[in-house]
Amino acid sequence: MKGQDPLPTYRDCLFCGPEHAFGLKLKLRRAGGAVVTEFAVARSFQGYEETVHGGIVSGILDEVMWWAVTIEVRQIVMTRKIEVEFLSPLRCEAPHRAEGRLGEARHHAFRASGEIEDASGRVIARGRGLFMPAKTMSGAGLARGLDLTRLSPEMAGIFSALLG
């Protein structure tokens, strides 16, 4: 479906790896200029009773922002800085939606923002990130771990060019 492109997954990633033994297995897609995922986090990632640990919340925001930046600027980037505001507890096993999008892009510094909403549309957490071109991450290394199957021709083209 146009505008609803599934993204590749990094096989061993705790957050998006479909083959990870106990990971979150986030299914990310591009939709309307943003990167989106709908998810429910298992109790195994709780920080306190029925509440998802902040590190997991941060990781989800990092994922949607990282993919949004990578796709929009067509560069492999690394997170340099992330700010996360926790507005309400993120409940385990409950449906949520995370969205990330590129903001400003200049001088090899890319700013992105992300939000996580609950099923009622209430914002649970908000993130902002600064991303910079990766010096220590190679296209070949990333290519080894990425699963590029089941992509639209457009998305496959983006990643083929990106990975070289």
Add this chain to the structure above:
Amino acid sequence: MSLLPVYKNSFFMSQRRPDGMQLKVRYGRGVVYTDMRIGNAFEGYEDVVHGGMLFGVLDVIMWYAILLETKKICMTRKTDMDFLKPVMCDTPYRAQGKLLRVEDRDMWATAWIEDSRKERCAQASALFREAKGLDYGRLMASLDFTGVSAPMRRRVLSAARSKP
């Protein structure tokens, strides 16, 4: 240096969870720290630990620093984190943190990760707010005190007795 108790179900600290990070967190001279070697199960990219996991580690460290210094149980409100160098899997690092200041129900803390040469790889500062309506007794009952010294046990449990 005293070992700290762990939340029994914690993804980051439980010693009984094969899928968790099994951090052993200690306290000494006003600083909370953990010596860690994070496995590939927690990577975001080839042999690089996912930023969300590092965020989670520092969040845990700061939460304990606040608990020990103020006897208050807090929730994370806002965190700013800088990623300075990649943190590699299966490599020794130390994460440590401390309370910075307290203003009424708001508490600020900082934490950072150093490699074996004492170079900083990541750092965070965060605002925590004292949790409202939390059942301190119930939370304390969910802690595992295995290996924790008697003085440290008394110190942690005194948080439940000193609750507002």
